[in-house]
Amino acid sequence: MSFSQLGLNAALLKAVAEQGYSTPSPIQQEAIPAILTGKDVLAAAQTGTGKTAGFSLPLLQRLADGPAVKANQVRALILTPTRELAAQVEENVSHYSRYLDLSSAVVFGGVGINPQMKRLRRGVDVLIATPGRLLDLYQQNAVKFNQLEVLVLDEADRMLDMGFIHDIKRVLKLLPQQRQNLLFSATFSDTVTTLAESITNSPVKISTAPANRTADDVEQYLVAVDKSRKVKALTALIKKHQWKQVLVFSRTKHGANRIASRLEGADIPAAAIHGNKSQGARTKALAAFKNGEIDVLVATDIAARGIDISELPIVVNLDLPNTAADYVHRIGRTGRAGASGQAWSLVSADELQQLKDIETLIQKLLPRQELEGYEPELKLAETTLSAPKKPKKPKVKKAGSASSGGPRKPRQGPSADGGRGQQQRRRRKPAGPKKPAVAQ
Numbered sequence: 357m358s359f360s361q362l363g364l365n366a367a368l369l370k371a372v373a374e375q376g377y378s379t380p381s382p383i384q385q386e387a388i389p390a391i392l393t394g395k396d397v398l399a400a401a402q403t404g405t406g407k408t409a410g411f412s413l414p415l416l417q418r419l420a421d422g423p424a425v426k427a428n429q430v431r432a433l434i435l436t437p438t439r440e441l442a443a444q445v446e447e448n449v450s451h452y453s454r455y456l457d458l459s460s461a462v463v464f465g466g467v468g469i470n471p472q473m474k475r476l477r478r479g480v481d482v483l484i485a486t487p488g489r490l491l492d493l494y495q496q497n498a499v500k501f502n503q504l505e506v507l508v509l510d511e512a513d514r515m516l517d518m519g520f521i522h523d524i525k526r527v528l529k530l531l532p533q534q535r536q537n538l539l540f541s542a543t544f545s546d547t548v549t550t551l552a553e554s555i556t557n558s559p560v561k562i563s564t565a566p567a568n569r570t571a572d573d574v575e576q577y578l579v580a581v582d583k584s585r586k587v588k589a590l591t592a593l594i595k596k597h598q599w600k601q602v603l604v605f606s607r608t609k610h611g612a613n614r615i616a617s618r619l620e621g622a623d624i625p626a627a628a629i630h631g632n633k634s635q636g637a638r639t640k641a642l643a644a645f646k647n648g649e650i651d652v653l654v655a656t657d658i659a660a661r662g663i664d665i666s667e668l669p670i671v672v673n674l675d676l677p678n679t680a681a682d683y684v685h686r687i688g689r690t691g692r693a694g695a696s697g698q699a700w701s702l703v704s705a706d707e708l709q710q711l712k713d714i715e716t717l718i719q720k721l722l723p724r725q726e727l728e729g730y731e732p733e734l735k736l737a738e739t740t741l742s743a744p745k746k747p748k749k750p751k752v753k754k755a756g757s758a759s760s761g762g763p764r765k766p767r768q769g770p771s772a773d774g775g776r777g778q779q780q781r782r783r784r785k786p787a788g789p790k791k792p793a794v795a796q
């Protein structure tokens with residue numbers, strides 16, 4: 357199957373070809389034709405499956421045929437849980453729309469609101485936003501939704517995990533009743549399903565991978581180690597394997613800072629990224645990680661959610677997450693889009709229950725590796741595989757496996773702006789390559 361068989365117009369096909377995509381991923385094969393019909397869509401899709409193009413391409417095609425956007429109006433709204441994800445989605449939208457006369461902009465908190473208000477004055481075809489800042493802008497009359505045609509909720513499960521349900525409900529009340537709704541979520545808990553049911557109308561249901569499946573391409577290892585020696589063991593592992601570009605997960609923000617500074621102390625360039633850091637610091641750390649200035653990025657689950665780094669080779673769980681599903685999200689950061697990767701977990705005796713939960717969820721025992729000199733004094737008990745907990749039936753039909761031909765060649769290397777995207781983009785001429793976006 358090729359992109360041209362999906363009903364996309366020449367301008368989008370050209371932009372997609374320039375991105376180096378040759379074959380649509382399973383989610384794209386399902387979502388693009390469905391969205392082009394104008395129906396609501398409910399999709400179970402993990403990050404790394406090509407979901408962003410899956411909703412952006414048909415959305416842009418629909419907008420290209422409609423009326424010009426008026427002052428302060430928005431024609432398509434994409435809500436995302438994190439600033440980083442918002443910036444990345446906008447970067448993608450901007451690439452895909454380069455040969456269309458459509459504008460895009462991104463708004464999120466943590467940075468000045470005035471440039472965003474100024475940008476919105478001209479109207480925006482596609483606005484990517486985090487919910488809180490969008491509401492602030494609305495309250496200041498900077499954004500209006502009379503022209504809104506499409507709403508996308510990206511990573512809906514994470515938005516609910518992060519407590520955005522009230523903000524989302526507030527936003528929904530502001531939108532016209534008549535609109536197309538697209539909801540993407542990695543997992544479908546009861547709360548996500550309830551939200552989906554309240555938003556969508558007879559949606560087309562799509563799923564590209566069974567819920568809670570771990571990426572087949574990721575090699576997973578466990579090192580049993582005493583809690584107090586975890587950072588030292590991590591340092592030893594990094595040095596032993598000469599790892600570059602390691603994403604380390606910490607359960608807490610405080611822990612993330614501490615780990616990063618201890619790695620720095622051991623001559624391993626590292627930075628922490630979490631919700632307490634200013635947007636500037638987060639963007640800077642991510643850019644430094646992407647362009648190889650630092651080897652290790654230490655992140656909390658929420659901060660890591662929006663990071664798109666192609667072919668990330670190594671993920672380390674310095675703490676096991678409290679929620680087993682987060683383990684799947686974490687290791688999904690590596691081996692993305694068909695690339696191979698490794699996920700290592702440093703597990704202390706007190707984390708036995710989390711380990712059991714994870715192994716039950718993924719239905720696999722994590723292979724244990726010894727790290728010489730770091731054998732634990734407090735032994736981590738052996739585990740056995742228990743029967744899977746009754747899975748929540750995803751109420752979506754299957755469209756094939758994520759490993760059966762997903763995106764093969766993700767964007768290589770860092771983008772010129774470190775993958776951060778720009779805050780605002782000017783309206784562009786229909787043909788010819790885009791001018792660089794101007795942040796205002």
Ligand code: AMP
Nearest residue numbers: 377403404405406407408763764765766
């Ligand atoms: P996403 O799941 O949207 O975060 O996309 C994951 C990565 O796959 C991104 O780096 C995309 O640029 C890339 N990608 C998306 N669609 C394709 C495709 N059809 N072929 C190759 N790479 C793709």
